[in-house]
Every structure is written in structure tokens, then in C-alpha cells.
Amino acid sequence: MNRKTRHNPEQHPPAKRPYHHGDLRRALLEAGRALLEEKGADGFSLRACAQRAGVSHAAPAHHFKDMKGLFTALAIEAFDLFGEALANARDGRLTPKQQIVTSYRAYLDFARGHPALFKLMFDALRLDWQDEILNEASKKAYQQLIMLAKPFEDSGKPPPLIQLLVWSLPHGVAHLQLAGQIGHSKSLISDEWLEDYLEMTAELLDRL
Amino acid sequence: MNRKTRHNPEQHPPAKRPYHHGDLRRALLEAGRALLEEKGADGFSLRACAQRAGVSHAAPAHHFKDMKGLFTALAIEAFDLFGEALANARDGRLTPKQQIVTSYRAYLDFARGHPALFKLMFDALRLDWQDEILNEASKKAYQQLIMLAKPFEDSGKPPPLIQLLVWSLPHGVAHLQLAGQIGHSKSLISDEWLEDYLEMTAELLDRL
DNA sequence: TAAAGAAACTTGTCACTGTCAAGATTGAAT
DNA sequence: ATTCAATCTTGACAGTGACAAGTTTCTTTA
Structure with missing residues (x-):
């Protein structure tokens, strides 16, 4: 040898x-x-x-110090990519409702296109959240969501509530999708419904 | 030794x-x-x-055949507990809106009370979805969500869409919560908002 | 230009892991 | 009473993450 x-x-x-x-x-x-x-x-x-x-x-x-270090570095890349994808989905000419549809589609496309990276971003135990760069990267991606929620804040509800709503709507679907709970036999929902889902949620937020 | x-x-x-x-x-x-x-x-x-x-x-x-087998058995227990918790939250005397609040609270309480079990249920790669008992258990829990969505199906939207919406609303928050993305410094949302969140989502569904 | 020191990479080792094979012990069926 | 299957143990194997100590290269200093 x-x-x-x-x-x-x-x-x-x-x-x-x-x-x-x-x-x-x-x-x-x-x-x-x-x-x-x-x-x-x-x-x-x-x-x-x-x-x-x-x-x-x-x-x-x-x-990288150890495995957690490597995963953390990968998650930083992931958050950057994710934030970029959301930023690219933004378009000033769109109405708030249209913007929701577009951004949500980008959200779900990212989750589907990079399932492992997406899971890693939200796998708290595998990441070192002491790492400042990771916090920065995630905060930056989160900013995209805050901006997305902005137009709906004049509804009397506190902004944090709006933000949580705007975030959890696509996130819930994304996670269920990656968990294999959508399109399954037990669930009646197949992928073709996703576009309709986007329309519905956007409409819902619009009527907020 | x-x-x-x-x-x-x-x-x-x-x-x-x-x-x-x-x-x-x-x-x-x-x-x-x-x-x-x-x-x-x-x-x-x-x-x-x-x-x-x-x-x-x-x-x-x-x-148990192997580790996946043990995890699968644990997930079956988890789905049973979860379905039970959702079933206990049901109360015929409640209005649909009140029922949403009550069930969503149970959903989130379960996720918080049994974080590891909750994560395991949706950790596709660790479970053997060929296992029939697992499929049964998860289907049974899923039934609770279908029933929860029932009162909102007379809105013209296809039932699967309603179900996905009713499911993803609490699931998104639950997952974000377990991922440590809520109550964090970057997120402005702390636990005290959760009750308000439930109210808001219920109201939203009511206006569907 | 030479020497020293830091950075990058290797080999070797440790305790620990999941899984398999083979043996020991027990309860149940014949 | 004997056989047989189920239950549990010991032993082994290859693979893992992490650490220590050695080797090679690059960079800095004098």
C-alpha cells in the first residue's frame, strides 16, 4: 500500500x-x-x-471541524440558493396575488429540485446554529418571505402573524410532499392539483 | 467485564x-x-x-428485522397516538370554525409534546412504507383531517384541495416550530402568537 | 537564499455502529 | 419424553466519525 x-x-x-x-x-x-x-x-x-x-x-x-461542520457549510449553500430562487421569482410588475403564486411556485420547485438540501436546511439537529454565516444566510432567505408578506400587512393583523401564514402555507405543502404524503394512495391529492392550490392560497391571502 | x-x-x-x-x-x-x-x-x-x-x-x-423495522414500529405507535389526539379534539357541538381551532391546537400540541415521534412520522427514508400496518395507521390519522375539512367542502373547490389546505396550515407551522425557525431571533414570531395564528387560520377557512 | 513555520494531506488507531451466523436456553406441541 | 420453534446470547465483520502523529508542500521571515 x-x-x-x-x-x-x-x-x-x-x-x-x-x-x-x-x-x-x-x-x-x-x-x-x-x-x-x-x-x-x-x-x-x-x-x-x-x-x-x-x-x-x-x-x-x-x-470542516466535523460532520456537523460539513453539513452546516452545505446548508449555507442551500440557503443561498434558496434565497436566490425566491429573489428571482420577485417581479415588481406583478400584483400581490400574482406574486404569491409565482413565489410559492419557486418555493415548491426548489423543494422538489433539491430535496436533500431543502430537508437539510430545516434539520436543526444536524446544523450548527452557533455558526454566524449560517444565521446570516438563513436570515437573508427569510427576508424574501417578509417582503412577500408585506402587501398583506394592511389587514389589521400583526405583521408577524401574516408572515407566519405566508410562510407556513407553502412550507407545509413542501414538507408533506417531500415526506411522500402527497400523491400517495391514501391522499387523494396528486401533483396536478398543485397549481390550483397556489391559486387558492393566493386568493385566500388576497381576501385577508 | x-x-x-x-x-x-x-x-x-x-x-x-x-x-x-x-x-x-x-x-x-x-x-x-x-x-x-x-x-x-x-x-x-x-x-x-x-x-x-x-x-x-x-x-x-x-x-424487528432491522433498524428500519424498529423505526417503523415506533412510527405506527406515533400515528396511532396522533390520530387519537386528533379524534379526542373532535366535538360535535363546536362550529366548524371552533373545531378548526381546537384540532389545530391538538395538532401543534402533539408536535411539541412528542417532537421526535412527530418527526419520525414524516421521515420517509427511515420508514418502511411497504408495511401495511404503517399504511393503515397513517391512513387512519389522515381520516381525521378529512373529517376536519368536510364542513368547508361546499365552497366550490375540489375536496382534495380543501384537504390539502386544511392539512398544510398546521403542518407548516408545526414543522417550522420543530426546525427551530419560530421564536428564533430572526423570526419575529414567538409562541404567544400561536393562539392568534389559530384564530386567523380558522377565520380564513371560514371565509373560504 | 536558507531556515523556520504554518497549512494541507496521509496513515494509523480507537471505540462504536448495524448486521449476520452460530450456539445456548426455554416454552410449546407432539 | 422428544422434537421443534421461538427467544436470547456470544462472536465476528466491515464500516463509521474522530483523534493523534507523521509527511509533504507552500509561505513567510531573516
């Missing part, structure tokens, strides 16, 4: 692979993200992640 | 513990439930569960 110590008499500089990876942190994040989508958060293995990045099993420790 | 093999010359029949536990399945379920609430689904260990029940590490395999 110690063939590394055996010097290669032929290729001297060609370098099979440099001892220093260059950007291992990035590589680990990408490998980790892929592994997460494939195996889920359990079934995830730091060693497998390291192997996929082409380094030894102990290498990740130099870039 | 091997003091088990040392025979005790004094007490012969008093039986430290019989070879057959009697109801190990039950004991494992209770130990597992306690362990789950303490450590969470990760951090959970089959061996620790066995030890807490006072048996060897391989004993659980004779009652």
Missing part, C-alpha cells in the same frame, strides 16, 4: 496528483452535495465523501 | 432475570421511544436501545 514512498523513476514532474488538492474545500462541498442527494442525510458518510473527492478519509477534518 | 459467566453460588433460583424477557418487544419499543426523544433519530443506536431494555445487542433483531 505504501507505493507512494516508492519513487517513480520515469515521470518526475508529471505529477499523478499533487499532494495539495488546490481547492479541496470546494470539491468536498460538491461531492457532499451529490452524496447527500443520492443517499440522504443518513446514509451519508464523511469517508465516502472524502473518497469521492479523491482524498484520504481524514482530509475533510482540515476544512 | 465477563462477570455473567461467573456463576453465583448463593442465589440459585431467585433468577436475576429470566432468559426469556417476557415482553421484550414492548420493552424495546418503550426504550426506543425514550432514546429517540433524548438523542434524536440520528444519535439513535440499536445497541443502546437493547442495553436500555437489558438485553444483548443482537436481541432486537428477533423482534
Whole structure:
């Protein structure tokens, strides 16, 4: 196994692979993200992640303190992506009601497109919420929701209540969807209803 | 460590513990439930569960195929409890609106009172959804939500849509709450708002 | 330019995990 | 009384996260 110590008499500089990876942190994040989508958060293995990045099993420790550290870094990426998706869904020309439909669709599309990342964002025990960058990233994404709720705040209800309502409406569906409770046999609801659901909720908020 | 093999010359029949536990399945379920609430689904260990029940590490395999089997059995208990809680919240004398408030409160109370069980119910990858008993139990709990949605079905909207709405409203809040996203610094919403939230959602459904 | 020190990565090891196989003990059926 | 199945134990195996200590490279300093 110690063939590394055996010097290669032929290729001297060609370098099979440099001892220093260059950007291992990035590589680990990408490998980790892929592994997460494939195996889920359990079934995830730091060693497998390291192997996929082409380094030894102990290498990740130099870039992330431990598994929680890696998951936290991945969640930061996730919150950034999520916030971006919500920001891209914003369009000043839309009516509040139309904006709800558009943003909710983006919310649900993200949850469906990145199920593992989405779950990770709300998997409290796996993340280090002491981490400031994580708090920043999540707060920034949360700001998008606050803005989305803004037009409905002139209804007499306290803003926090409106925000919670605007948030929990898509979040409940997203989570139920990822939990496999929608489109199942027991539930009569299939994916085709989702667009109608968006319309209905928007209408509901409009009449608030 | 091997003091088990040392025979005790004094007490012969008093039986430290019989070879057959009697109801190990039950004991494992209770130990597992306690362990789950303490450590969470990760951090959970089959061996620790066995030890807490006072048996060897391989004993659980004779009652549950594997870890997924134990989790599935626990989820069945959870769905039963959950369905029961929702059933107890039902009261024919209440108006539909009042019924929503009461049932939603039960929903959220359950999620808060049994956070680990609640999470497990919706942790698809950890459960064996081939298991018929699990499907039955979850379907039965789901029936409670269908009944809860019934009074609002005469609004022209398709029943599945109403059901999804009635379900996702409390579920979104419950999940956000367990994810630690409510009552946090970034969120302006604290627990005292919850009662107001229930009132608001009930009113919303009433105006549907 | 040389030496020192820090950063990046490796190997080796530890206790612990889930699962399987094989043996020991008990209760039930014949 | 004997057989048989169910229940539980011990032992083993490969895989895990984490830590310690060593090796290699880059960077800084003098």
C-alpha cells in the first residue's frame, strides 16, 4: 500500500496528483452535495465523501471541524440558493396575488429540485446554529418571505402573524410532499392539483 | 467485564432475570421511544436501545428485522397516538370554525409534546412504507383531517384541495416550530402568537 | 537564499455502529 | 419424553466519525 514512498523513476514532474488538492474545500462541498442527494442525510458518510473527492478519509477534518461542520457549510449553500430562487421569482410588475403564486411556485420547485438540501436546511439537529454565516444566510432567505408578506400587512393583523401564514402555507405543502404524503394512495391529492392550490392560497391571502 | 459467566453460588433460583424477557418487544419499543426523544433519530443506536431494555445487542433483531423495522414500529405507535389526539379534539357541538381551532391546537400540541415521534412520522427514508400496518395507521390519522375539512367542502373547490389546505396550515407551522425557525431571533414570531395564528387560520377557512 | 513555520494531506488507531451466523436456553406441541 | 420453534446470547465483520502523529508542500521571515 505504501507505493507512494516508492519513487517513480520515469515521470518526475508529471505529477499523478499533487499532494495539495488546490481547492479541496470546494470539491468536498460538491461531492457532499451529490452524496447527500443520492443517499440522504443518513446514509451519508464523511469517508465516502472524502473518497469521492479523491482524498484520504481524514482530509475533510482540515476544512470542516466535523460532520456537523460539513453539513452546516452545505446548508449555507442551500440557503443561498434558496434565497436566490425566491429573489428571482420577485417581479415588481406583478400584483400581490400574482406574486404569491409565482413565489410559492419557486418555493415548491426548489423543494422538489433539491430535496436533500431543502430537508437539510430545516434539520436543526444536524446544523450548527452557533455558526454566524449560517444565521446570516438563513436570515437573508427569510427576508424574501417578509417582503412577500408585506402587501398583506394592511389587514389589521400583526405583521408577524401574516408572515407566519405566508410562510407556513407553502412550507407545509413542501414538507408533506417531500415526506411522500402527497400523491400517495391514501391522499387523494396528486401533483396536478398543485397549481390550483397556489391559486387558492393566493386568493385566500388576497381576501385577508 | 465477563462477570455473567461467573456463576453465583448463593442465589440459585431467585433468577436475576429470566432468559426469556417476557415482553421484550414492548420493552424495546418503550426504550426506543425514550432514546429517540433524548438523542434524536440520528444519535439513535440499536445497541443502546437493547442495553436500555437489558438485553444483548443482537436481541432486537428477533423482534424487528432491522433498524428500519424498529423505526417503523415506533412510527405506527406515533400515528396511532396522533390520530387519537386528533379524534379526542373532535366535538360535535363546536362550529366548524371552533373545531378548526381546537384540532389545530391538538395538532401543534402533539408536535411539541412528542417532537421526535412527530418527526419520525414524516421521515420517509427511515420508514418502511411497504408495511401495511404503517399504511393503515397513517391512513387512519389522515381520516381525521378529512373529517376536519368536510364542513368547508361546499365552497366550490375540489375536496382534495380543501384537504390539502386544511392539512398544510398546521403542518407548516408545526414543522417550522420543530426546525427551530419560530421564536428564533430572526423570526419575529414567538409562541404567544400561536393562539392568534389559530384564530386567523380558522377565520380564513371560514371565509373560504 | 536558507531556515523556520504554518497549512494541507496521509496513515494509523480507537471505540462504536448495524448486521449476520452460530450456539445456548426455554416454552410449546407432539 | 422428544422434537421443534421461538427467544436470547456470544462472536465476528466491515464500516463509521474522530483523534493523534507523521509527511509533504507552500509561505513567510531573516
